Amino acid sequence: MSVRPATDRRDDTRERIIEAAQEIFARDGFDGAKMQEIADRVGIQRPSLFYHFKNKEALFVAAHEQVFARIEPIFRESLVPDGDPFAQLDRVTRTVLAIMAEQPGFARMVARTAVDRHPAALRIVRGYLQPLIDLSVEFVRRHQRRGIFRPDADPFFFTLNSWGAALIYFTARDLLAPSPAASGANDRERFTRSLLQMGNRALAPSGRRAGATKSAPGGVKSLASGGGAARRGRS
Numbered sequence: 001m002s003v004r005p006a007t008d009r010r011d012d013t014r015e016r017i018i019e020a021a022q023e024i025f026a027r028d029g030f031d032g033a034k035m036q037e038i039a040d041r042v043g044i045q046r047p048s049l050f051y052h053f054k055n056k057e058a059l060f061v062a063a064h065e066q067v068f069a070r071i072e073p074i075f076r077e078s079l080v081p082d083g084d085p086f087a088q089l090d091r092v093t094r095t096v097l098a099i100m101a102e103q104p105g106f107a108r109m110v111a112r113t114a115v116d117r118h119p120a121a122l123r124i125v126r127g128y129l130q131p132l133i134d135l136s137v138e139f140v141r142r143h144q145r146r147g148i149f150r151p152d153a154d155p156f157f158f159t160l161n162s163w164g165a166a167l168i169y170f171t172a173r174d175l176l177a178p179s180p181a182a183s184g185a186n187d188r189e190r191f192t193r194s195l196l197q198m199g200n201r202a203l204a205p206s207g208r209r210a211g212a213t214k215s216a217p218g219g220v221k222s223l224a225s226g227g228g229a230a231r232r233g234r235s
Contacts, residue, residue, distance in 0.1 A: 014052045016042045019105070021077050026108035029116045030060055057120050064113070068104045068128040075132055079139040086204070087150055088209040089138075090196055093162075095191055100170050101184075107170030133159055139202065149203040158202055165195055 020041040024033045035056055039046040053059040076090040100107050110129070113121040133156075140155035169191050173180060182188035 007103055012051070013042070013044065013048075014092075017044075017049060017052055017059070018063050018066050019103070021059050022103065022105035022109050024061055025060060025205060026105050028186055029112050030056070030118045030120055031116070033060075034068065035059075037042055058119055063109065064106075064124045064128055067103055068132075071096055072097075072128075072132060078143045081142065085139070085143045089203075093196055093199070094192060097166060097188065097195075100166065101188055106171055107167050111167050111171050127140050129163075133155060135161070136162075143203075149207045158199070161201060162195065165198075 017038065020038050021033070022040070024038055028034075033056065035049055036046050038059070039049050049059070053062060074092055074095050078088050078095070080088070097143040110125075113124055136159040137155040140149055140153065140158055144151050144153070146156070169188075173187070173191075
């Protein structure tokens with residue numbers, strides 16, 4: 001029988017602490033969260049938490065950082081200057097929603113963090129979410145300048161609406177009728193398609209919406225003329 005290395009066991013414990021912390025920070029906020037409850041959920045003694053995190057604020061930061069650290073490179077890799085911007089939006093949307101689905105406590109925690117306005121919470125929002133907002137806004141502006149996205153779309157509020165829809169889905173979908181199926185996979189796919197369709201309609205110039213048939217990755221049809229539109233924008 002093999003024995004797992006001590007570093008693997010420490011990493012596993014750290015991950016379990018973060019998952020428990022996300023649920024409790026989502027429910028109680030920074031001030032209300034109790035380190036003892038987090039330790040109890042993980043099945044360790046309270047002093048053991050401080051072996052992995054020096055204090056509650058460090059754990060609070062790590063609970064957010066764990067997911068934002070996965071999302072941030074997806075934005076940077078997907079929203080590059082070249083390529084079909086509608087396919088790029090499809091990729092980043094699907095990938096980010098899949099990550100959020102893997103850790104459902106994350107969306108509820110971010111929503112609670114934004115509401116609480118605790119100094120530590122504000123640093124999280126400004127330090128992790130703001131750069132993603134900025135990347136998205138610049139992406140939309142860049143393709144407006146190239147004539148691919150409609151010029152009257154507001155880049156900031158398009159981005160805010162997209163994030164807001166995702167947060168509402170993961171924080172309140174289970175409270176709304178009709179209830180999603182137990183697995184949630186089909187429900188999430190319907191939401192993803194609707195979000196992409198709304199995004200495409202908001203960004204595609206009216207002359208390019210009708211008759212567009214090119215499918216973006218994942219099977220969602222782009223409402224713009226896909227790569228051809230991007231190539232015309234560069235010419």
